[in-house]
Amino acid sequence: MDPHYSAQNILLCDLCQTAALQSHCKLCRVNLCIVCVGKHLSDASTRHNIVPYIKHRTSSPNYPICPNHTQKLCRLYCEKCDIPVCSTCISSDKHHGHKLRIALLKQSSKTKDLENNLQEIEERIYPTYEEIASDLDSEIVNLDKHYEKLTTAVTKQGEDWHREINIIVKNQQFEIDEMKIKHLAALNKQEKEIKQIISELKQSIVDLKKILNSNDISLTSAYKSRNAEFRSIPSKVNISLPSFSPHQINTEQLHQMFGSLSALSITTEEHGCKMKTPEAVSCPPVKPLLDEPELFTTIARYSRLHSLTCLSDEEIWTCGLRNIMELYNLQGKLLKSIQTKSGSIPRDMAVTRSGDLVYTDPDARTVNIVKNKKIQEVISLRRWTPHYVCCTSSGDLLVTMVSNDYKQLKVVLYSGSTAKKTIQFDSEGNPLFSSCYFINENRNLDICVADNSARAVVVVNQAGKLRFRYTGHPSTTKGPFDPFGITTDSQSQILTADYKNCCIHIVDKDGQFLRYIDNCDLLDPWSLCVDSKDNLFVAYKY
Structure with missing residues (x-):
């Protein structure tokens, strides 16, 4: 029989389990005798509301049966073991020195x-x-x-x-x-x-x-x-028969002239900012630009860097006028070096989502990937020469390339070694690019290309349709815009290295000028990249 109840239906105190209960704590949901009311109120760690006990105010507690002692009910709770225990369990050495609570109090919590x-x-x-x-x-x-x-x-x-x-x-x-x-x-x-x-x-x-x-x-x-x-x-009448010379149908150009569909972009966003709360909760504000950029660190290296790209927030790949690509930490320590497969100088580098290094080799006309210390040719060209490369958010590669006669330029999207899309002409069939230097995919999936010959940053959408050209800002007293390196940050802002003017332009995703960076001893900035914290890395070509 449950000792908490007698044959005469006398209800006992939940704490001492001997005296008849007379009061009830509404907040803790525990029944108390007169003596235990004072003890219960002495616990100032929680609020109490003592009221006279009324029969059937609460349903009888359903204590669990002890799994180790089937004749016992677990009226206490071991805080350390986080399990209910019976009186026999408490007397054993297993719970010696452990903090115990009344099961009803734990239940109340x-x-x-x-x-x-x-x-x-x-x-x-x-x-x-x-x-x-x-x-x-x-x-x-x-x-x-x-x-x-x-x-x-x-x-x-x-x-x-x-x-x-x-x-x-x-x-x-x-x-x-x-x-x-x-x-x-x-x-x-x-x-x-x-x-x-x-x-x-x-x-x-x-x-x-x-x-x-x-x-x-x-x-x-x-x-x-x-x-x-x-x-x-009489003179003979000579008549040359007319002929019809059909122009060859350029399917790609025809598609571009016909019009293009913007890509279906399926992304996910946090709904946390929409959660209904007693008070309105706003989304995190856009990270502001510093009033004055701060120089964080300088990594000494040989001169005339061609490219640099972040492997992580602590490591960065670099390459220059040698056939070697080198990985440094932010303290300037050389961690790894890799020689190109052909022995030629690499032009540009990028890091895939899985952390593999990709580089272009113009002399060999190849794009290569370094996996497990082995170099594999991903793309091999004959009539075109690859120059600059970036990895897209979907894991594909964007490659800028020039024809062997240097008369045509284009950007090609590759999935592995398969060309998925070519971006070369605008909607009127005119070339989009005069030259193709560094390339980067923005967070909004726009493709940004530094066109140095046109002195512009050319931005097209994912479908290859021209969005805008940024040609510098009239407020500067410097010389003509001289774009080379290009990168984007977490706010979809576009940063471009202005080589001859020794500064960096920052524009928003729609090409609106935001500011310059022209301090921090910028000298001939060439290549740019940002890490996940929007820290900017600049390679100098001097």
Whole structure:
């Protein structure tokens, strides 16, 4: 029988378990006798609310049966072992010196946590998810409308193109008909002239035969020969037949001229900023630029760096006018060096999401990756030379390259060794780039290229459509914009090294000028990169 109750249904105190209970703590959910009320109130670590006990105020506690002593109920709780225990367990050495609490008090503490959890779910979490579900329902409802508009726009563009092509075809057919009429008229005219001469020749033959058969001297004397006239054959009309020379269809350029769809970008974002709380919670503010940039560290190295790229917040790859790529820590200690496979000087480097090093080798016309200390050719070219490279957020490679005759430039997106997309012309079929130096993918998936010959930063979207060209800012008193190195930060801001003007331009994702960095003893800045904390690394080419 449970000693907490007797046959006469006398309820005992939860603390001493001997005296009859007379009071109840509403907050701790514990029943108390007169003596134990004072002891209970002496615990100032928590609030109490003592009221007279009313039978059936609370349901009888359901104590767990001890797994080690099946005849015992676990009325206490071992804080260290975090388990309920019975009186027999307490007397054993296993819980010697452990802090014990009354199970009901522990239950009360946990009940408060449960109540808080319930309150949070009901008042904050559940309404937030309901709002998200409502937003998703709205998006799904509007999905068909949006894609129907896209389909209509593409169909209309196709109809416009067909109409223009039909006009071109009809105009050329009309020209063909006109040329045919002129051609036929010229031939008919010459044919008529020849037939007239043939008719005259037949008549001359008849006349000559008649004279010869008549032996009439007067006819013979009157005859005038026309042979000299007939020997002079009329000029032949030479007509060169027209021909049609169809232009070769450049499918890629045709697609670009037709129009492009922006890429479907599926990303995730934290909903924490939308969680309903008693007080409004705002999203973290955009990290501001420092009023004055601070020089954090200088890593001494040989001169004329070509490229640098962050492996981590503590390690950075560099390469210059040697056939070796070197990994340094921020203290300037050389950690690793790798020689190029061909023995030629690398042009540019990048680090993949898995931490592998990628580099371009213009002399060998290859893009290579270093895995497990082994160098593998990822891309091998014949008619083009790779120059600069960056890794995209999706794990692909963007490579700038120039044709062997130096007349064409383009950016190619590779998945492994497969070319997925080529970016070369704008919507009017004009070249996008005059030169391709450093390249970087922004956080908004825009592609940023330093076009030094055009003295501009060329920014296209993921589909290759031109978004804007940044050509410097008129507020500077320096010389013409001289862009080389380019990188982007966590705020999608674009940073560009202005080589001859010894400064760094910072613009936002839409090309709006924000500021210069022209202190920190910048001398011929060439290559740039940022780490995950938006610390900027600058390579000097001097």
